[in-house]
Amino acid sequence: MSYVTNADLGGQPGFGKVVPEAEGDLFHADWEPRALALVLAMGATGSWNIDASRAVRETLPDYRELSYYQIWLAALEQLMLQRGQVFPDEIESGEMRHAAAPVARVLQAANVPAVLAKGSPTERPAPAPARFAPGQPVRMHLGKVDHHTRLPGYVQGKRGTIVHVHGAHVFADTNAQGLGEQPQWLYTVEFDEAELWGDDAPRQNLSVSVDAWESYLEAVA
Numbered sequence: 001m002s003y004v005t006n007a008d009l010g011g012q013p014g015f016g017k018v019v020p021e022a023e024g025d026l027f028h029a030d031w032e033p034r035a036l037a038l039v040l041a042m043g044a045t046g047s048w049n050i051d052a053s054r055a056v057r058e059t060l061p062d063y064r065e066l067s068y069y070q071i072w073l074a075a076l077e078q079l080m081l082q083r084g085q086v087f088p089d090e091i092e093s094g095e096m097r098h099a100a101a102p103v104a105r106v107l108q109a110a111n112v113p114a115v116l117a118k119g120s121p122t123e124r125p126a127p128a129p130a131r132f133a134p135g136q137p138v139r140m141h142l143g144k145v146d147h148h149t150r151l152p153g154y155v156q157g158k159r160g161t162i163v164h165v166h167g168a169h170v171f172a173d174t175n176a177q178g179l180g181e182q183p184q185w186l187y188t189v190e191f192d193e194a195e196l197w198g199d200d201a202p203r204q205n206l207s208v209s210v211d212a213w214e215s216y217l218e219a220v221a
Contacts, residue, residue: 032069039072044107044115048079051176055148124183126168131214132187136162138217140189149173151216155208158195159220163209164188171213185214 027033043053057075060066066074080086085101107115132138142157150172166186174182191208193201 027069028067029069035069035073035076039076040112040116041107042076042080042085044105045103046105047083047085047103049175050120051170051172052178053079054150054172055176059148122170123167124170124181126185127183130165130185131219132162132165132185132217134162134164137220138162138187138189139220140212141216141218145173147173148176151212152210154196155189155191155210155212158191160189160191160195160210162187163190166211169213171215173213187212187214187217189217 039053043050053075056078057063057071060071060074060078062074063071077086077091081088081091083101085103087098090097137159138161139159140155140157141151164187166188168183169186170181171184174180188209189212191210193204193206193208196208
């Protein structure tokens with residue numbers, strides 16, 4: 001089985017032009033701020049990590065048909081259903097019908113600004129020296145995986161150049177599966193547009209940069 005995520009959509013036709021929105025135009029419906037608040041509140045309970053939540057979002061069967069906050073809300077329902085924190089009859093009725101499941105932490109309203117400002121750093125001690133350095137050519141791993149991955153489909157098998165080394169960071173692929181953080185070196189890899197889209201695609205005189213963990217990369221001559 002292979003998964004298609006939002007990171008795989010680059011270069012695919014049929015999605016129309018990217019239309020920039022006005023700066024500060026954060027929400028498009030009254031329910032969206034509430035959805036965001038629910039996601040943040042439940043994420044702060046420690047019931048799952050950010051990579052697990054992204055994996056659920058990006059593997060929703062109707063991902064491409066949903067709006068941004070519809071994706072967030074649908075994924076939250078799945079995460080809570082999996083853990084017995086909500087039940088189908090409650091989602092259908094919009095009413096609490098079962099005892100609340102215990103959680104490790106509760107985010108109090110007064111603490112929200114401080115928690116959001118702190119964030120959740122992902123940098124960790126390096127498990128080994130970095131294999132790659134800026135200026136080095138690499139080829140991205142090619143092949144199907146049986147789990148959610150942060151490697152965009154449109155760069156798989158493509159050749160690029162290391163332009164930045166970010167240090168070692170939590171490896172999202174394993175962290176999403178509950179297999180631990182397993183930190184790896186993280187790199188920015190730059191690709192020429194012709195390498196990604198082919199010589200027949202309209203030239204826009206641009207390059208594409210992708211952040212990629214070390215296990216995504218293969219050395220090339």
